[in-house]
Amino acid sequence: MTEATRPTPGTPCWVSLMVHGLDATQDFYAGLFGWEFSPGPTQLGPYVRAMLGDKEVAGIGRLPADRHLPVAWTPYLASDDADATAESIRSCGGTVGVGPLDADTAGRLVIASDPSGAVFGVWQASAHLGTAVHGTHGTPVWNELLTRETASVGKFYHAVFGYDTKADDSTALDRLTLCLDGRPVATVHGVGPALPRGRGPHWMTCFEVEDVDAAAHRVVELGGQVIEPPGPGSGGRVATVSDQEGAVFRIVRSDAR
Structure with a gap:
């Protein structure tokens, strides 16, 4: 912590x-x-x-x-x-x-x-x-931008905030990492037509939890929804959920912990 x-x-x-x-x-x-x-x-x-x-x-x-x-x-x-x-x-x-x-x-x-x-x-x-x-249950751990394509959006954030942009060359995915002084601070995902209907490009916050499966179950008990069930992600076990008003966020147990 x-x-x-x-x-x-x-x-x-x-x-x-x-x-x-x-x-x-x-x-x-x-x-x-x-x-x-x-x-x-x-x-x-x-x-x-x-x-x-x-x-x-x-x-x-x-x-x-x-x-x-x-x-x-x-x-x-x-x-x-x-x-x-x-x-x-x-x-x-x-x-x-x-x-x-x-x-x-x-x-x-x-x-x-x-x-x-x-x-x-x-x-x-x-x-x-x-x-x-940071780094404990209930704290923001990462932010991701889901957008149509990364090239022009990456140029905007580089121009405004001075980010270095690192493209993911290891897969066919359209993905950039935004870095400051060599340190990753956020990810940009170009998902094209796979953007959720009615939402458009948007930022997504990931929160650290002790147990992703237990937290996803608790979300439902509290009146929220599980949108993407718990599974392996690039940085740890992750699920996409929403609260009782529909605000979407991710819960993750980071591999680094």
């Missing part, structure tokens, strides 16, 4: 979920990951931070009643200057939907989408550095 330090620009540093039923969603993730909750910034409405002990793990907020947006986990990528990053997003063909704006004294945020339409956040840390613990 490791604790957070100030994230290098481009590093996935936080994940956040906007839902309709905040109380029910807290119950779901408390039952699955053992999270407790504390109040967070409220610039975008009611918002809580998920905690493991005294360490911040993720955020959950309530969507306005009149907003019928997809319920999905959103990764936030670190920036030393959210305003400059927002300008870079626009100039490289992306769209800025929210911000830049201050989240109390915690930091400054942007919510944007890449040229394919996949939504992500940008976080300029101040008092809040991001996810404060």
Whole structure:
């Protein structure tokens, strides 16, 4: 288990979920990951931070009643200057939907989408550095972008965040690894027409669990669904699941543990 330090620009540093039923969603993730909750910034409405002990793990907020947006986990990528990053997003063909704006004294945020339409956040840390613990049950362990093709999308993230992109030459799959200083930080999968109907390109968050099979069973008990049952993955045993509002995420027991 490791604790957070100030994230290098481009590093996935936080994940956040906007839902309709905040109380029910807290119950779901408390039952699955053992999270407790504390109040967070409220610039975008009611918002809580998920905690493991005294360490911040993720955020959950309530969507306005009149907003019928997809319920999905959103990764936030670190920036030393959210305003400059927002300008870079626009100039490289992306769209800025929210911000830049201050989240109390915690930091400054942007919510944007890449040229394919996949939504992500940008976080300029101040008092809040991001996810404060890694590598244990209930913590974000990886982020993956599912999109139509990787070439143009990879160029966008390289231009905005400075990633090196490493193509997977070992298989026929259209897959890129995004790296910072030689360290992998995320994966881009080009899946063409295999994108889920109605979702389009999107980011997917993977959470570490002690036992993938037991966690998948618990998801169903709590009112969620198992979309892809537990099985071997590139980094460990993995399953794709959704919570009671339909937010899709992966649970994994990493081989490195």
